[in-house]
Amino acid sequence: MSLINYSSKEITCKIVYYGPGRCGKTTNLQYIYGKIPDAKRSSMVSLATEKDRTLFFDFLPLELGDIAGYKTRVQLYTVPGQVFYNSTRKLVLQGADGIVFVADSQVDLWQENTESLANLRDNLGILGMDISKVPLVMQYNKRDMPNIVSVAELDHALNFRKVPHYEAVATTGAGVFDTLKAISALVLQSLSAKYRR
């Protein structure tokens, strides 16, 4: 759900990192947050349990500055991945302008990935959104782990729309910015297509 203010020339849009529990969504935001120079840093909000698991969401606002004449603000959210937090996931997903699906590349997590993608489709449906239309990119994370599925196989199983996909190691930041760039551009493109003025 974007907010477009024609009078103050501001656009705010919401990007949600989705995926199974422990796949690296929070790590993506933490890496991005860590790279913001001190002077420009505001705050990252994390609602987590004592075990560091995201309880409600993580929230990181980014001020991109002027893009095509609009002061552009991108707000990054993560959802809690654990199955039993589905009601919370729906709340966070509400109003998303774009989605990054983060998959865990490890062989053992194959089923978690496909279940999470099916859950994304269901939740979007409940919210009246269509997974075949929403701006989406895929991130195949944890490429540094020893026992991983090939990118081709992941892509075949998960990337049914053939959207851009990125390999990542969120802990070192590899692929993190490429993912962020791609989804931001897709979201702004789709907004501009809708609201040309």
Added chain:
Amino acid sequence: MTNIQFVLSDDINRAVEASMGRYLKDSRASCVLLLSKSGHLISQAGFTSNFNVQSIAALIGGIFTSTQALAKIVDEEKFKVMFQEGKNWNVYFCLISDQFILATVFDKSTVVGMIRHAAGEAEREMSPVLARAIVADTDQAARDLSQEMDQAPAPAAGVPAPQEEALPDFNQAVEDALSKLFS
């Protein structure tokens, strides 16, 4: 896709700001935030410079939507009002037009009855104005627009919308903006 978006024009902005200013004065609150349920800040009035309002808005959106989920579970249609009381500061939340949240931060210099009364007034004023900011079913709007522009047929269901590959012009802009932000 029926996904609500908000578009604020000059006149909507002016009307909302005027109402917010009046509400702040009538309620004698310290600051007032108007946001969407999804956590986007729409307007603010009063003393907010010490707070990170973007984060506050995201958190309030979360609090409020989870409260609505709770309402459903106990078979209430919705909780319209919420009140949080602290030692020095209190926060009064109320839902406006089902899509917006008015959050009011106040201290001992006013009382919750006064806030409640003034908030009712503010809601009556702002509801019709805010209703004009809601743009629903944007895909239909986008299809209308693209048909107007080049008579392109609407994409069939299941086929990715052409916008995903067609307009690469934002890549460079985003790239530039990000490298500026992170340097």
